[in-house]
Amino acid sequence: MALARDHELHRRRFGRNLGVALTLVAFIALVFGLTIAKVSGGGTVQAFDHTYRPALDPAIGGETGARE
């Protein structure tokens, strides 16, 4: 049976593909927004830079390094 270009099956598949695409876009936007919210809510983050810094050493009263 030949399927016409505008067969009902095509419309249904297009609808499903569009739905999946929009869901994925929404998911990406949500994860991006969540990342921004988490990062901006965490204060200034200091990475370990392979050099001993007394200011970050909790044993001598420094910060833990996670936040300022």
Add this chain to the structure above:
Amino acid sequence: MSDIRVDITHKTEPAEAGFGDFVALLKPRVMSLVVFTALVGLLVAPNTLHPIEAFAAIVFIALGAGAAGALNMWWDADIDRQMRRTARRPVPAGTVEPGEALGFGLGLSLIAVFMLGLAANWLAAGLLAFTIFFYAVVYTMWLKRATPQNIVIGGAAGAFPPMIGWVVATGHVGIEAVLMFALIFMWTPPHFWALALFMNDDYTRAKVPMLTVTHGRRATRVHVLVYTLALVPVALGAGLTSIGGPVYLAVALVLNAIFVAGALRLSQRTEVEAEADRYRAEKSFFKFSLLYLFGHFLAFLIEATPWAALLRSQFAYWGL
């Protein structure tokens, strides 16, 4: 010319599922109740959360609830097919294959739990995982076909969302979260038994041991009254915690008085009376039960607004 004829109009394959069929697998109406109660649990908690984190948490709680619904539809396709109320669901209707529903439910469950753990905290994610397990395995696969107490114990699954919302905001389970859980837990049996009173034929046909099928309608009516009376102290008790207040107590008093009156009316009705008016009282009790739950959670929400805090301080000023 060949004698072989092919009937091209004959449908040999099941209809291919559309996007809407997969959305229907998530039980959107149940999901809306989950979203509302979880949102209230989150908003009435003492801690504040970044709006995007709160939004993401609600989305993932809703997805988890939807995933549990898909797993329920996968397992229950055989009985759904026999019940008028559920025969048009995607799996019994043949638009979604059982394997697709199973994969969809499992995949969404994993995504929802993992993402809630990242978005909020792992206690909330653990509670969501337990809720999905409880609904899909304990209720759907075990209790539903085994005991007339199915919806009493299974009601716990629907009671978890406000507790998860609270844990998302606070990171721990408080007395307020337990009372919100208890409110839905105690509300579920009268709500579903009222439905069973006028949908009894469905459950009998599907051989689901609802109380109406195993113990009869008379016993069910008495059970509705007993559970409604047991619900009252839970509903009013929640008003005496930090999430309650004068607005909540006033709303709860009115809603509980109407609910108890409705349950009393149901308990006194005979089957002849019920059939004569086509279960009008049972149907209105069922509809009111939805308003009852919505009203309580809306009152919790109102109590969390600055306006309610102002009212509370005014009451304190008057020495009330």
